[in-house]
Amino acid sequence: MTDLPDIWSYLREGPLLWLTATLAAYLVGDAASRASGRNPLVNPVLVAMLLLAAILWGTGTEYGTYFEGAQFVHFMLGPATVALAGPLFKNLHHVRRTLLPMAGALIVGSLTAIVSALLIAQAMGVEGATLASLAPKSTTAPVAIGISEKLGGLPTLTAALVIITGIIGAVVVTPLMNAMGLRDYRARGFAVGVAAHGIGTARAFQVNETAGAFAGIGMGFNALLTALLAPYVLYLLQG
Amino acid sequence: MIFNITLILVFQLAGEVMARLFAIPVPGPVIGMGLLLIAFVLAPKLANRVVPTAQNILTHLSLLFVPAGVGVISHVEVLGQDGLALFAALFLSTVLALGAGVLTFIGLARLTGTTAERAE
Numbered sequence: 001m002t003d004l005p006d007i008w009s010y011l012r013e014g015p016l017l018w019l020t021a022t023l024a025a026y027l028v029g030d031a032a033s034r035a036s037g038r039n040p041l042v043n044p045v046l047v048a049m050l051l052l053a054a055i056l057w058g059t060g061t062e063y064g065t066y067f068e069g070a071q072f073v074h075f076m077l078g079p080a081t082v083a084l085a086g087p088l089f090k091n092l093h094h095v096r097r098t099l100l101p102m103a104g105a106l107i108v109g110s111l112t113a114i115v116s117a118l119l120i121a122q123a124m125g126v127e128g129a130t131l132a133s134l135a136p137k138s139t140t141a142p143v144a145i146g147i148s149e150k151l152g153g154l155p156t157l158t159a160a161l162v163i164i165t166g167i168i169g170a171v172v173v174t175p176l177m178n179a180m181g182l183r184d185y186r187a188r189g190f191a192v193g194v195a196a197h198g199i200g201t202a203r204a205f206q207v208n209e210t211a212g213a214f215a216g217i218g219m220g221f222n223a224l225l226t227a228l229l230a231p232y233v234l235y236l237l238q239g
Numbered sequence: 240m241i242f243n244i245t246l247i248l249v250f251q252l253a254g255e256v257m258a259r260l261f262a263i264p265v266p267g268p269v270i271g272m273g274l275l276l277i278a279f280v281l282a283p284k285l286a287n288r289v290v291p292t293a294q295n296i297l298t299h300l301s302l303l304f305v306p307a308g309v310g311v312i313s314h315v316e317v318l319g320q321d322g323l324a325l326f327a328a329l330f331l332s333t334v335l336a337l338g339a340g341v342l343t344f345i346g347l348a349r350l351t352g353t354t355a356e357r358a359e
Contacts, residue, residue, distance in 0.1 A: 026302045045301045049308035056313060063313040070306035077303045079244070079296065081268035082251045085275035086293025089286050101347035109340025117332035124324035134328060138336060141307065142266040160311045160318065161329060166304065168333045176337055184345055191340030195333050202300035212297070218340075220269045227264035 012061060018069025025051045038206060040174045045199060046167055077198070081140075084201075084216035091213035094186055102190060106218065109194035110225045113138040114233045122237065133157040135234045137165045139226040140197040140219055147230050162197070169196020170203035185211040193218025243292035246285075250275040 011017040029047035036042040056066055067074070088095070095102075114135055121134055133153035136144040141162045148158035173192045182188060189211030192200035197219045205212030254271030257263065263270065279286035318325055 022305055023302070026299070026305055030299075030301075043301075045304050045308055048302075048305045049312055052305065052309045053312035056309070063310055066309065066313075067306060070309070073303055074306040076296070078251050078268040078271075079247050080300055080303055081266070082247050082254070082271040082275055083293035083296040085250075085272045085279060086286075086290040087297065088272070088276050089279040089290060092280070098344075098348060100351050101344045104347045105340045105344035108343040109336050112339040113332050113336035116335045117328045120331050121321075121324055121328035124321075124327060126321045126324050126328070130319070130321050130325070134325065137329060138333070140266060140269070143264065146264065154317070156314065157317045159307070160314060161325065163304070163308055163311045164326070165329050165333055167308070168330055169337065172330075172334055173337055176334060177341065180338070180341070182341055182345065184341075184348070187341045187344035187348065190344055191337050194340050195336035198300070199304050202304065205297055205300055216272070220265075220272060223265045223269050 012059065013065065015069035015072070018066045019072055020069075021052060021055065021066075022048070022070045022073050025049075025055075040171050040203070043167060043171055043203070045170070045202070081198070084213075084220070087205075087209055087213035088216055091210055094210060094214070095217065098186055101187070102214075102217065102221075105187070105190055106194055106221050106225060109191055109218070110138070110222050110229060111233070113195055114226065114230055115237075118233065118237050129154055130157065131238075132234060134161055135230040136226050137161040138195055138197065139223050143223040143227060147227055151231060151234055163199070166196045166199025169200040173200060173203060174207060186214045189214035190218040193220075194222045197222070240292065243289045246289060247271075247275070247293070247296075250278070 025048040026044060028051060029044035032047050033039070033042045033044045052066070056063065117134055117137060118131060121131055126134070129152055132151040133148050135151060135153070136147035136158065141159055144158050144162045145155045148155055169192055173188065173196070177188045185208045189204045189208070192204050193215030201212060201215035201219050204215035250271040251268050253274055254269065255267030257270050258265060258267045
């Protein structure tokens with residue numbers, strides 16, 4: 001018979017354990033979210049990531065080792081983005097009627113995100129490469145990292161800022177929109193897709209399928225617009 | 240099922256190739272999404288078959304962000320001494336962008352409400 005510590009040291013180096021742990025942690029997060037009546041503060045991603053980070057810390061496991069298992073889940077982000085064409089197609093009749101509102105909300109939302117983030121950070125003494133890393137934070141991670149590199153930012157920092165933005169957006173959107181008394185799920189979804197990319201979009205799908213479809217469109221177009229706008233805004237602010 | 244997944248992967252692949260071929264500053268999967276949407280419009284039968292699978296994949300979209308999220312917590316030190324300022328900037332700018340975006344959308348939707356059908 002093999003000792004438990006031996007089995008552990010065998011498992012912790014392979015992908016099986018960390019893939020299982022990722023799915024299990026998500027199930028716990030999702031169950032907690034449902035138990036709270038989908039309270040936005042109990043975000044399944046947030047619960048799962050805190051749980052897993054605690055396990056990694058407690059077992060002294062490197063993130064790189066964890067990611068070898070979790071990468072199978074991470075990989076699915078690509079196909080899931082392509083799959084957004086599904087709800088988009090089903091909502092095409094809504095989309096056709098709202099081209100102008102979408103164009104306006106895209107430009108205003110995208111610019112507000114970039115300009116206000118940079119102004120607030122600058123006012124609080126952030127400068128240089130850190131400021132450049134912040135500029136593309138509202139757009140989807142692969143685009144944001146590409147923009148950040150071009151602007152002289154730090155890709156790892158940008159990746160973290162993008163994820164944190166997504167979680168803030170996903171947590172804040174429902175209470176904010178309810179407090180504003182807004183019930184138009186096309187508008188709510190689109191705004192969260194522009195401001196908080198895929199994590200915001202995932203939250204929108206939890207609330208309403210039309211909101212999810214519009215969030216997907218907002219995310220997609222903001223990827224393009226941020227790539228075009230961020231360099232100019234940063235240049236203007238840095239004078 | 241396998242056909243549907245293969246199709247989605249093929250569109251992702253096509254998106255990745257296009258992004259690089261034409262140096263488009265948008266990730267391959269986003270272009271793949273656009274191409275698949277065009278395919279659905281051109282062939283509604285294909286949509287009937289593939290859309291349910293797409294919806295299945297999206298039901299647990301949140302799960303897919305967990306691995307990257309764990310990375311952020313594990314590397315929280317990259318925020319450095321600017322951590323508080325960065326968090327304040329992220330929080331406030333996200334709230335402002337959400338508010339500005341949603342109000343613009345609703346305002347323009349009201350403005351064009353009656354002519355929306357013709358505005359296509």
